Amino acid sequence: MTTGADTRASGVADEGNTMFRTTVSETTVSKTTDSETADSETAVSETAASVLPVPDRCYVGGKWIEADSGDTIAVLDPGNGELVGTVPALGRSETRRAVEAAASALDDWRNTTAAGRAAVLMRMHDLMLDHTDSLARLLTREQGKPLAEAVAEIRSGAGFLEFYAEEGKRTYGDVIPTDRTDRRIVVIRQPVGVVAAITPWNFPSSMILRKIAPALAAGCTIVVKPAELTPLSALILGYVADLAGLPPGVLNVVTGEPDVVGEVLVASDLVRKLTFTGSTETGRHLIRESADTLKRVSMELGGNAPFIVLDDADLDLAVDGAVATKFRNAGQTCISANRIYVQSGIYEQFVDRLAARAAQMKVGHGLAPATEVGPLIGDEAIAKVESLLADAVGSGARVVTGGSRHPQGGLYFEPTVVADLADTTSLGSTEIFGPVAPVYRFDTVDEVVRLANATEHGLAAYIYTENYRRGWLMAEALEYGMVGVNEAALATAVAPFGGIKASGFGREGSRHGIVDYTELKYICVGGMS
Structure with missing residues (x-):
């Protein structure tokens, strides 16, 4: 101060x-040139009016x-x-x-x-x-x-x-x-x-x-x-x-x-x-x-989102969803995939694909061209990620890719995929808030629903399956305020965003979001006979 x-x-x-x-616009980081942004759908032109x-x-x-x-x-x-x-x-x-x-x-x-x-x-x-x-x-x-x-x-x-x-x-x-x-x-x-x-x-x-x-x-x-x-x-x-x-x-x-x-x-x-x-x-x-x-x-409030991939899932779609929800904002989102559960029959294949994608992600300053993963917010965030990883590795987990601070230093951390985790590690019970994707193995639907619900939090959950009947029934069984079935982008103004249990109460978005800002008043008018 x-x-x-x-x-x-x-x-x-x-x-x-x-x-x-x-x-x-007066920044110390060079702006992206026209040629660098020409092919980007998110490129925004800088004008005097803006x-x-x-x-x-x-x-x-x-x-x-x-x-x-x-x-x-x-x-x-x-x-x-x-x-x-x-x-x-x-x-x-x-x-x-x-x-x-x-x-x-x-x-x-x-x-x-x-x-x-x-x-x-x-x-x-x-x-x-x-x-x-x-x-x-x-x-x-x-x-x-x-x-x-x-x-x-x-x-x-x-x-x-x-x-x-x-x-x-x-x-x-x-x-x-x-x-x-x-x-x-x-x-x-x-x-x-x-x-x-x-x-x-x-x-x-x-x-x-x-x-x-x-x-x-x-x-x-x-x-x-x-x-x-x-x-x-x-x-x-x-x-x-x-x-x-x-x-x-x-x-x-x-x-x-x-x-x-x-x-x-x-x-x-x-x-x-x-x-x-x-x-x-x-x-x-x-x-x-x-x-x-x-x-x-x-x-x-806080989240501990399960991301569940069943053996009949479209793997390309599931990997895309995992990358989107895990590494967006360097993993610093309340609905980030905090626990990725993959069914045994496709476990190794999914881990390999996710790790390959994570290893290719460009880490850097948010204003630098083509950056996909920016820094963590502060020193405590970096220390927390390192501590959680050390606990997991100490319990026998395997770091498939990443696992360290990024070579450019500062608050940058490598996009990380961790496999073969025990259910007892702190990675599974703590909101990570970093670019670390822990991947757990499961065998049956009943098992994964039990594991997914075994947390005090209940904000968001994700299911990937081509069997929509099974996906629907699982969505009903999961104790979360929001569930994405073959979809990782949940936030929208037209739908109610919010959780249950220790993830809070109240909703933001949709017609339900405005109700919390109103009071009901009952008016009774007599003498009408």
Whole structure:
């Protein structure tokens, strides 16, 4: 953490309400040339219109503010350790002002028609698509994922704005047949009120928009607290909202230490709902802390996803799915394939194919051409992966490919495939959050369903089989909130994303996602005879 004087010395403007240090396109990593991106479906052209400034202040009540103390938090590029920017380390008083701003804006926003709210959300959607390249480059620099994945994340987040712009017009109530002739019974849905959203570092844009979009569409106002490792993608959404004409105070973005900012959000009587994505341990803590104010809570927590390949599976499709869900974002996703179960008859063949694919993957900085696997987020992440691998190898597991830090050093780790694992290794019971694919052998369907369910988590699971009857029955038997059958891409605005058991409760996406941001009100009108 640095002082305000340190921040000013580093070149941040300190006059009036200037809130930006530089532009997203000013990076130390060379941009991909036209020839390098000509054949890429995810290539995005850089134009003057697509360049957005990098925010270095918090967005509160429609204004850009610094911390009262002047303290800041440095945001580093995990791919090279360079400074991307700084953000304020807000204290309790500034966080309370953000909550108060959201509370002050609530009446006007919830009384705006659903169509009026939808128009603002659609302007935000259009702005995000117009500025996809700048937003994606900023995301890659602070989080590390390959640019192609960052582009997909920006487009996915924009998709939630579009979906809920329309879904907000369909938060229907009920007209209930009366039990007496002299009265009428109606049920309406109203916004729950001020929402606090605490979000993780692995998807710093889309995870926020999954919460912002339904909250705003329902008529709520919101205070967002992003992860301190990746706050810039959240702050820049304040800039997008401002350009789109969102009224002051409807969206507020605050940065700072979790035990300071988070404590205020959880304790505030003005906050009526808390939505959180992160670890199960933190989720449990937030639920306990929210009990005194009886907040409504939504929790999208940790996962331990089984990826099951039956002996009749299309192997090419199964390997493609395993690569996609295991190595995306360097394995740092909550629905990543954490335990890959392959039936005995095809086990060696699958392991060989998966290892061959993993060995060919290009590891590098997210902005470097053709990068498929970027860095891990920090030193603790690297140490965790190394510890889990050491435990597995010590128990007799075989490293088929990878298994070490990548030769280019830093936070890069080789895409790794591990075979012949014992069920008792910590790889099978821990959310790995790294590019390590442990492959287990099984014999029968009953056996693999039992193994897959033998965890406290229940977020996502995957099944690969050409027998769709068997796949359907297995999907019903697996204790998970989401199951992909011959499909690895589960996240979409049109379907409910979320888990069961220790993976949390509540859903993001689909019509179910907006319900959590509304309250039911029963109105009984008498004297009708």
